[in-house]
Amino acid sequence: MSLGNLYLESAQKRLLYYKTLGDKTFEQLNGEQLHWQPAGAPNSIYLIVKHIHGNMLSRWTDFLTTDGEKPGRDRDAEFVETSATKEEILAMWTAGWDCMIQAISSLTADDLEKTVYIRKEPHAVLDAINRQVSHIPYHVGQIVYIGKMIRGDNWESLSIPKGQSQQYNQEKFGK
Numbered sequence: 001m002s003l004g005n006l007y008l009e010s011a012q013k014r015l016l017y018y019k020t021l022g023d024k025t026f027e028q029l030n031g032e033q034l035h036w037q038p039a040g041a042p043n044s045i046y047l048i049v050k051h052i053h054g055n056m057l058s059r060w061t062d063f064l065t066t067d068g069e070k071p072g073r074d075r076d077a078e079f080v081e082t083s084a085t086k087e088e089i090l091a092m093w094t095a096g097w098d099c100m101i102q103a104i105s106s107l108t109a110d111d112l113e114k115t116v117y118i119r120k121e122p123h124a125v126l127d128a129i130n131r132q133v134s135h136i137p138y139h140v141g142q143i144v145y146i147g148k149m150i151r152g153d154n155w156e157s158l159s160i161p162k163g164q165s166q167q168y169n170q171e172k173f174g175k
Helices: 003-027 045-060 075-079 086-105 109-113 125-154 165-173
Strands: 115-118 121-124
Touching: 003 086, 003 109, 003 125, 045 075, 045 086, 045 125, 086 125, 109 125, 115 125, 121 125
Parallel strands: none
Antiparallel strands: 115 121
16 A cells, blocks of 8 residues: 555544544533533534534535635634534534545545645645644544533543553453
8 A cells, every 4th residue: 555545544544533532422412512612602512513514514625626715614604603403413513524534535645745725825635634634633622522521420431431541451452
């Protein structure tokens, strides 16, 4: 496998890991909780999903041929709280991810050196992917953290629970 193909596979794998963290957080929350905002007016999970959705659709629709900041995107509106059901929020989440992963999976190793534009700024395709590999996990981390704040002691860990590292390692490496 070429280095370029290895990179594309790795980028998709890393991104999909973060999708799974978001999915597992959504499973623990109801629709009302997705709209909850901590004190100080930070974004709700819903607003973060609206932003990720808008970003993914803008960046990855016609990825190789049009600017990644589409004229129809209203980024400011992504941060305005409106009504949305859990099902509508999850549909936005899924649509954004589907668009991005489909675009990345259609790329070849030769595409990595091509130039794409984001707000008229040139980026190698590889760099545009790296932007998403850093941007999306940043926001998924926010989603998980807010979910953990909401659930408190009822939070179901998405990784190795506190105090269980030794047990986890024994299971992975054998007794």
